[in-house]
Amino acid sequence: MKEILAIVRMKKTGATKRALIEAGVAGFTAVKVSGRGKLVHDNAVIMPCKEKLMQMAPNDVIDEQESEEQIVTFLDDTRMFPRRLFTILAHDEDVPRIVDAIIRVNRTERGAGDGKIFVTPVADAVRVRTGESGDAAIW
Template identity: 85%
Template sequence: MKEILAIVRMKKTGATKKALIEAGVAGFTAMKATGRGNLVDDDDIIVPCREKLEKMAPNDVIDEEEVEEQIVTFLDDTRMFPRRLFTILAHDEDVPRIVEAIMAANRTERGAGDGKIFVTPVADAIRVRTGESGDAAIW
């Protein structure tokens, strides 16, 4: 028995939910989370992101220095980003299928920030309603 923890972009919540259901996952939990990964220093990723952020800035409301400060804090390692954390309990043999479904739903061409998946062992699970434990409590 394993626990799968998947941290994904907020905009990928619906796609992840759909992928899990299509993969036959009986149940899962999703919650809001914040965090950040490695600092990206690849100009091929940063320059288009910077340009997009500059276009989004309301020039009639804030000045250039404030825009620059907000962009820098967005792109450097000081900002936490909203994410969604999915937790899934699964039988050992189902883990590869579930992990692949999560990866397929969340992979982008952005080059960074697509998420992380962790798989950990679970000692036991108990279904509160029936008292079933072990694998019987999962699905």
């Protein structure tokens, strides 16, 4: 028995939920979290994001310099980002199928920020309603 923890972009929540259901996952939990990943130093990744955000900045509310400062702190990983954390319990043989489904709907061409998946062993699980334990408790 394994626990799969998947951290994904907030706007990928619906697609991830559908992919898990299509992959045959019996149940899962999703919670809002915030965090940050590894610092991206590649200007080829950062500059297109910066340019797009600068175009979206409300210049009539704050000046361009202040907008740029806010965008740079957003892009240099000094801020925490909102994400969704999915927790799934699965039989060992189902893990590859579930992980592949999560990757398929969350991979982008942005080069950063697509998320992380952790797979850990689970010693036991108990279904509260029936008292069933082990594999019977997760499906």
